[in-house]
Amino acid sequence: MLGVVIDEFAKEYLHGDLKEIREAMLRKLDGLSEYDIRRPLTSTGTNLLGLVKHLAAWEARYFGEVFGRPFPGAIPERGTDLWATEHETREEIISLYRHAWEHADATIAALAVDSPGHVPWWPRPDVKLFNVLVHILTETNRHAGHADILREQLDGQVESPSRPGQDATFWADRRAEIERAAKAAPDRV
DSSP states (O other): OHHHHHHHHHHHHHHHHHHHHHHHHHHTTTTOOHHHHHSOOSTTOOOHHHHHHHHHHHHHHHTTGGGTOOOSSOOOOTTSTTSOOTTSOHHHHHHHHHHHHHHHHHHHHHSOTTOEEEOTTSSSOEEEHHHHHHHHHHHHHHHHHHHHHHHHHHHOOOOOTTSTTOOHHHHHHHHHHHHHHHHHSOOOO
8 A cells, every 4th residue: 555655646746846847848938029939049959939849749749659548639740849830839839738738647647657658769668657757857857957048048037946036136246256266267178
């Protein structure tokens, strides 16, 4: 019985964290123009709306086909999921992401944490729901970190749970302090 309690706790804990980081991803789009959410901000073309589209596609795949619960809608093709075409709207991509959440949440609720799944593109394809939950949570957090940096590049907005309420002056002073330290450090190459 204790194992069941621990398994359920682990599932709920991971699922709760996933729900929180999904919302954080969408907040990165708030208040930005269409151009700013789409424009490539790295040499590889990474952009905010593309990250959301990518997360939607893979959450739909992992909690769909991996567990024999196909996503009930179109999923962006592999290779087209990291950017938005001029014909795709912000609302469509956000809706796709929210629909992927609903489907994933239903899968998570319906299955035990040790339910088997199959990820054919993984080297060890036989997995449990636990593995997929950890993978999606890790990937979503990773891309949320990317989104934090992209958003900061665009307009300086910082969402820092460890430093709530810090204003632009605080961050400018912090950056200047770090810049001074970087310049003062001896070159040890």
